[in-house]
Amino acid sequence: MRFDQTVPHERRFVYDWHARPGAVRRLTAPFAAEVVAEPDVGVTPGGRTRLRVRHLPPPAARWTTEYTAVVPGEEYTARMVSGPMRRWEHRRMFEDLGGTTRVRDEIEFWLPRRSPEFASRAVMSTVARFVGYRHAQLLDDLQFAATHNGGPRRIAVSGSRGLIGTQLTALLSTLGHEVVPIVRSADRVPGAVALDVAGARADTSALEGVDVVVHLAGAPIAGWFTPGHKKRVADSRIGPTRALARAAAEAGVPTFVSASAIGFYGATPPGIVTEDSPAGQDYLARVCAQWEDATLPAREAGARVAMVRTGIVLTPAGGALAQQLPLFRVGAGGPLAGGAAWQSWISVDDAVGIFAHAALSPGVSGPINAVAPGPVTSGEFARELGHIMSRPSAIPIPIAGPAVRLGPEGARLLASASQQVSAAKASATGYEFRHPTLGVALRHLLGQAA
Structure with a gap:
């Protein structure tokens, strides 16, 4: 061949x-x-x-x-x-x-x-x-x-083994940058930056000479929203982010990029939201707001700080799309919770691209939404996925299904969320979307030619 x-x-x-x-x-x-x-x-x-x-x-x-x-x-x-x-x-x-x-x-x-x-x-x-x-x-x-060819840099990345982190590390490496992993202290990886999650401490000396810190690590949000689970989600983000920002400030790291999420706006914000929209009032919104506030030590030290608010990241390797594919393969896929909820999605490659863009572009600072330009309803999502896979997509998925895995609060904040989030700032800073529409994204991710 x-x-x-x-x-x-x-x-x-x-x-x-x-x-x-x-x-x-x-x-x-x-x-x-x-x-x-x-x-x-x-x-x-x-x-x-x-x-x-x-x-x-x-x-x-x-x-x-x-x-x-x-x-x-x-x-x-x-x-x-x-x-x-x-x-x-x-x-x-x-x-x-x-x-x-x-x-x-x-x-x-x-x-x-x-x-x-x-x-x-x-x-x-x-x-x-x-x-x-x-x-x-x-x-x-x-x-x-x-x-994005501004010369080789030394970039420290936490969560480098995760869904986004593995691809971000690979992308940065192909650009010629040196990627230094940030790992839990107990992992003891030679040459890595140690982060004590429980004690909220980071190795300042290991960050000396680093040009950019990209902080992705955090406990998975999906899970039954018990008090213990909610505490793990918050504790894995707020304290470690503050510790890493403080260590980066002490080491003189000039750029700090932190993950966040569109949960910042609340599960059901009215209308189209932008980076200037206020934070919501539910549990995830409060966590996201405190997560972003934890970058303050880096900002006060004069670093350029960007907070990347990711939407629903699509890839067959994991996350929401991977969970839906088995249902669609057997013809049992369909819209979630009536099909009217807005879903602000993004392909994994555009999510990775926006993180890299934020890390390498001097003009990117503050919050930036990592979502595609065209949000869709859950009904539109199901129809497009079914069309590309040549499978029916009419069987509605009741909210009771996700509630079994997430609990009532988790189902309300995640599965029933309806968010129309703007991608205008990412475009205005010069980021070029690979997959601006859902059909283009799904065909690429699933290997289905147009």
Whole structure:
């Protein structure tokens, strides 16, 4: 199989992006596989990548490839060491076209003996979807790299193993930045910044020489809203954020970016809300307000501080979309709670992009909404997802379903939330959305061509 793509960038720029750590993770389609590990030094002979293939039972789901032939600046080849195929070889070449680059993928595979006749066609179809995803992802990531090229920086990131953190770390690494993980003190990772969550203390000395802190870590919000759960959610955000902001201030870190959420506006704010809208009055709104206030030590020290208020992050790798996909696959999907509630969504790549944009752009400060420009109702969301998956979407999901997992208060604040949140500030600061509409986002994330 052979696939060609022409990208509007010079060959050296394109190859160097591929050669850095993080490129494999950025180019792996979330509907097809999950990256377990990739080489720390990027594309070098002998470097191995381990994947977990979705929808295959173990041990067939485990896939390991190794870089073999590598010609720096021109091409590299990865061969399967272990996995579900008898043999797999992927050669990627970079041809200089004078200011643009042709990226060519040549893929050869041999199925296990006695495979059914349809298996080869199924593999070829999946490979084509995977490559289509890679082509779109590469174009968008290279464009982001070209517009955020202010030189290498040292960026400390907490929550780097989470849904957003893994992709943000990968994106920043492909841009040539050094990413330093911020971890719990008990984890004792060499070279990392230690954060004592329980004691709300951070290692100031480890932050010296850091240009940007991006703070993502926090306990999962989903869960039965018991007093204990609510305390964990608040305690994992407010105290650690204040400790990290204080340590960043003492270390002289010039930029501090903290996660927040559109829960700041309350579960059902009236009309369209912007970053200037007041905080809501419910539990999550109060937590978000205190979470953002905890960045004050960094602001008082003169740092540029941005608080990224994320909406509903869409990815088949986890979160709200991943929970809905099984229902839609069997034809049992539909709108939640009547279909009239507004959902301010964002693709995982745009969420990651806005965090990186906030970290690297001097003009971004204060609160910024990480939502797509076009919020939709839950009914519109269900219809679009059903259309793209070629499945019915008319079976309504009663609020009693989420209430079983979240409790009455959690269901009211999360599942029944109706929020129309503006993305105007993100656009005004120069961020270019990859997926401005729901259909574009879902087709990319699920590997469904238009």
